[in-house]
Amino acid sequence: MSLAGFSLALLGLSSPPASAADGGYVGSNVCRACHPDVWQNFYKNPHYKSIASGVEVPAKTGCEGCHGPGKGHVDARGGKTTIPRAFSLMTPRRALDTCLECHTKDVSRGEIRRSVHTTADVVCSNCHSIHKSQTPKFLLAKTQTNLCYSCHNQVRAQFNMPFKHRVNEGSVNCTDCHNPHGTQSNSWRMGTHPRMVSAGADGEQACIRCHTDKRGPFAFEHAAVRVDGCESCHSPHGSTNPRLLRRPTVMTLCLECHNGAPGFGRQGDGVPTQSGTHNVADPRYQNCTACHVRIHGSNADQRFLR
Numbered sequence: 177m178s179l180a181g182f183s184l185a186l187l188g189l190s191s192p193p194a195s196a197a198d199g200g201y202v203g204s205n206v207c208r209a210c211h212p213d214v215w216q217n218f219y220k221n222p223h224y225k226s227i228a229s230g231v232e233v234p235a236k237t238g239c240e241g242c243h244g245p246g247k248g249h250v251d252a253r254g255g256k257t258t259i260p261r262a263f264s265l266m267t268p269r270r271a272l273d274t275c276l277e278c279h280t281k282d283v284s285r286g287e288i289r290r291s292v293h294t295t296a297d298v299v300c301s302n303c304h305s306i307h308k309s310q311t312p313k314f315l316l317a318k319t320q321t322n323l324c325y326s327c328h329n330q331v332r333a334q335f336n337m338p339f340k341h342r343v344n345e346g347s348v349n350c351t352d353c354h355n356p357h358g359t360q361s362n363s364w365r366m367g368t369h370p371r372m373v374s375a376g377a378d379g380e381q382a383c384i385r386c387h388t389d390k391r392g393p394f395a396f397e398h399a400a401v402r403v404d405g406c407e408s409c410h411s412p413h414g415s416t417n418p419r420l421l422r423r424p425t426v427m428t429l430c431l432e433c434h435n436g437a438p439g440f441g442r443q444g445d446g447v448p449t450q451s452g453t454h455n456v457a458d459p460r461y462q463n464c465t466a467c468h469v470r471i472h473g474s475n476a477d478q479r480f481l482r
């Protein structure tokens with residue numbers, strides 16, 4: 177036995193001599209001696225399953241499933257450049273590709289390669305930490321809200337406004353509305369990917385999953401809700417206005433579209449102006465939703481009056 181083989185045996189490493197046939201894979205046990213900290217936490221890691229099951233091919237098992245065949249690294253007694261996949265030396269895209277070798281099915285529902293995060297070089301290892309995760313579930317580098325705020329600090333202020341979704345209080349999560357892996361192309365807004373707002377299984381708006389009474393379909397839809405989306409009237413994070421409205425008064429909100437201007441509005445022509453019987457100068461008409469009570473859609477009245 178060679179001296180190197182002998183000292184490995186002393187360390188309790190049963191490293192079979194790696195041959196060309198096994199592609200330089202030495203098995204995860206060999207890593208233990210020099211990386212005890214990483215190893216000691218690893219049995220709790222979901223990636224440990226590949227070791228425990230004992231049925232995966234070496235290229236998909238344990239440490240080497242991510243870091244590549246370790247023989248050269250072990251023979252060299254360590255070193256960053258000797259391990260085929262040292263994440264500290266990888267470009268973001270290469271890190272992404274490495275994770276996607278196994279996770280295409282999980283995260284490509286979200287078309288991750290085209291997501292705003294990917295195009296901004298924010299990849300798996302920016303949000304997930306394999307060895308030093310702060311959340312056992314999903315292996316996040318920080319708890320979710322802190323993770324997202326670490327890069328989106330301006331959003332924090334929006335969730336501190338007087339009217340808001342209670343994200344900072346922990347009752348709603350960013351991922352209730354967003355998919356950080358990107359959104360599907362069959363989203364409700366005809367294949368666009370607005371702000372990575374996640375869509376449900378049937379491609380509906382995220383908001384409707386909780387606000388189920390707004391789901392419809394209604395006999396009389398308000399096109400603003402169905403086509404432009406909830407955020408045409410609401411600030412989804414937070415607002416200084418009650419009901420998270422984008423405008424301080426309901427009237428100014430409605431008149432953004434119902435102002436009679438030809439071609440106005442995201443729909444182009446065809447947004448009806450107020451009826452001739454309305455007189456906006458008359459305070460009685462200023463609280464539009466006092467009469468148009470079913471503003472999100474109605475099964476009884478075309479003008480959402482009941």
Ligand code: HEC
Nearest residue numbers: 207211214215218223238239241242263301305306307308
């Ligand atoms: C699921 C992929 C994956 C598996 C499996 C994995 N690692 Fe890692 N490893 C990474 C990533 C990614 C990094 C970069 C740091 C980070 O993001 O946590 C890393 C970093 C490291 C580092 C650098 C020091 C550090 O803590 O950052 C060492 C050493 C290491 N891994 C050893 C191991 C060993 C030993 C095993 C098996 C017990 C293993 N890795 C299994 C993905 C993996």
Ligand code: HEC
Nearest residue numbers: 206207210239243246250253254255256259262263264265
């Ligand atoms: C004989 C000791 C030894 C063994 C066995 C060993 N390593 Fe290492 N490894 C090291 C040393 C030393 C470093 C630190 C290199 C540096 O920081 O310059 C290192 C660094 C690493 C890194 C960090 C690369 C980076 O991104 O900075 C990874 C990943 C890694 N080893 C994985 C493994 C895996 C997987 C195995 C088992 C197949 C393994 N090591 C076995 C000694 C060892």
Ligand code: HEC
Nearest residue numbers: 222223236237241242274275277278300301304313314315
């Ligand atoms: C060799 C295949 C393989 C590679 C490469 C791999 N993973 Fe995994 N990953 C798995 C398996 C298998 C599971 C466990 C799934 C289960 O629990 O059934 C898993 C679980 C996870 C989970 C936990 C999911 C949950 O529900 O809690 C996260 C997060 C994750 N991987 C992220 C990553 C990241 C980030 C990388 C790249 C650094 C990566 N994985 C690389 C195979 C892999």
Ligand code: HEC
Nearest residue numbers: 272275276279282283288293298299300303314320351356
């Ligand atoms: C911008 C941050 C971010 C990036 C980039 C990211 N993730 Fe995630 N990922 C998360 C968060 C947050 C969750 C938890 C989702 C939840 O709470 O429902 C998650 C959940 C997961 C899960 C478990 C749930 C599922 O969707 O299957 C896996 C697996 C996963 N991520 C893998 C990856 C891989 C692989 C990559 C890179 C290809 C990646 N993630 C990139 C933030 C991110």
Ligand code: HEC
Nearest residue numbers: 292293296298302303323324327350351354356370371372
């Ligand atoms: C490592 C930094 C980083 C982390 C962590 C991060 N993001 Fe991002 N995010 C970015 C960058 C960079 C962009 C693209 C530039 C921009 O629009 O700000 C982006 C874009 C976005 C967008 C789309 C904005 C648009 O204009 O389309 C949303 C939504 C988003 N992130 C949500 C999240 C959520 C939710 C989390 C937590 C799960 C998260 N981000 C975590 C850096 C990050």
Ligand code: HEC
Nearest residue numbers: 321324325328331341343348349350352353371373407412
């Ligand atoms: C109640 C649903 C909801 C929650 C919860 C939510 N978002 Fe959003 N977010 C949206 C919608 C909808 C948009 C698109 C707004 C638009 O296009 O006008 C958006 C837009 C964004 C944008 C891009 C526009 C901007 O304001 O910069 C970022 C970044 C973002 N969200 C990050 C986050 C983060 C980080 C969290 C958690 C701390 C979070 N969001 C929680 C629904 C939500």
Ligand code: HEC
Nearest residue numbers: 340341342348352353382383385386406407410412419420
């Ligand atoms: C995870 C569930 C969830 C999702 C998804 C969600 N909401 Fe909410 N929403 C709530 C809860 C819970 C409240 C009550 C506010 C509180 O926490 O006090 C609320 C409150 C509101 C309010 C204020 C209601 C009032 O009576 O003042 C509006 C408006 C609203 N949401 C719109 C939206 C929009 C628009 C979206 C999509 C961008 C959305 N919500 C997505 C759970 C959700």
Ligand code: HEC
Nearest residue numbers: 383384387390400401405406408409410419426465471472
């Ligand atoms: C055309 C503008 C508009 C659109 C689009 C819109 N809303 Fe509203 N929404 C309002 C107004 C105005 C109020 C306040 C009604 C009042 O003062 O009586 C309101 C109130 C609410 C409330 C609190 C009161 C209630 O009815 O439960 C929730 C929750 C809500 N909207 C959710 C949504 C969701 C979810 C969507 C998308 C499916 C949406 N809204 C789209 C205008 C709109």
Ligand code: HEC
Nearest residue numbers: 399400404408429430433443446447448464468478479480
């Ligand atoms: C984002 C633009 C937008 C906003 C804001 C908006 N609407 Fe609409 N509204 C529309 C469009 C588009 C239609 C459908 C026009 C059509 O089908 O010809 C419509 C239809 C209507 C109708 C039915 C008209 C008819 O003849 O069938 C009423 C009533 C109405 N809106 C009231 C309101 C009120 C009240 C508000 C304020 C709470 C409001 N709308 C805010 C775009 C908007």
Ligand code: HEC
Nearest residue numbers: 427430431434448449450451453460461462463464467479
């Ligand atoms: C006092 C009750 C009341 C108030 C307040 C009110 N409406 Fe109406 N609105 C009606 C009635 C009734 C109709 C249908 C009969 C008609 O045309 O006069 C109607 C019709 C409409 C129509 C359809 C017009 C068309 O040409 O088909 C729109 C759009 C509309 N209202 C918008 C508004 C807006 C915007 C406001 C707030 C500035 C508002 N309404 C305030 C009662 C009201």
